[in-house]
Amino acid sequence: MNVKENIYIALLTAVAVVMGIFESWIPSFFAFAPGAKIGLANLVMIIAIFTLDWRKVWTMQVLRLLITALFTGVSVVIYSAAGAILSLLAMYLMKQLGPKWVSLIGISVVGGFFHNLGQLLVASFITGTSSVMLYLPWLSFFGMLAGFAIGVGGNQIIQRVAPIQLLFIKESKKWT
Template sequence: MNIKEYVYVSLLTAVAVVMGIIENMFPPFFAFAPGAKIGLANLVMIIAIFTLNWRKVWVMEILRLLITALFTGFSVFLYSFAGGILSLLAMYLMKQFGPKLVSLIGISVVGGFFHNFGQLVVAAFLAKAASVMLYLPWLAFFGMLAGFAIGIGGNQLITRVKPIQELFIKESKQWT
């Protein structure tokens, strides 16, 4: 990576961290599903998935999770890490099907589901109670709904980010 690419990745990471911290300051969006949030930082991750290569996206995700943990605490980090990594892996696998089979919105919906699934696995492990997984249908529904909203936002933003990306990255490499 050259210096401009570092700046682009840093800008995206910083925006994702700030969005995540701001979102954590507000009460849950869905009052009847405690802990459910829209995941504004995932909007930036979707942009990264479609404007950066695989390695840079993973670096960005790890940095985002670690920096956000400094502000939100270690317990939140465990849930965020499991959800974020599982979600990113699922979105990567879905993106491999190509744009003819799956859209940016579809990729985001899958990411929303797996983010919540990863968090529940950690909760079940920490609580030593598999019954925590009974919460999956609720969280899956709201995760996919949030993923749909993030996907719509990502569709709107991706064309606007392209000119910015081209300023920083000489060859516009997609995440493949």
């Protein structure tokens, strides 16, 4: 890893942490789906997925979760970590299909679904009841909707921000 890449990773991580903390201060917009949020930090993660190799993306995700834990508390991060890890794994697997079969936006939608699934699995484990999973259809709908919005935003940023395009140049012809 060179210095520029380390700075890029640190910058993305810092932005993701700030966006995540900022979003935690905003009340949920969805009265019929309590706790549903758009996941602003995931915008940064989708950019990372398409500009960094996977080992660095995983490192960034772990750093983001650890730093966020300092500001939001461990209980919040337990749910967040489950969603983040499961969604990142799902997005990694989807990306392996290639641009012929799935778009950046599609990968983000899958990430939104699996993020919510991970959170509900943890809630089910902690509460000792599977009835928490009854919330999955509602939460999935909003998770995929948020994933779509994050995917559109990530696609626009990657296409329009020159420094990101320089990092993305190898894959830009395939994915955008």
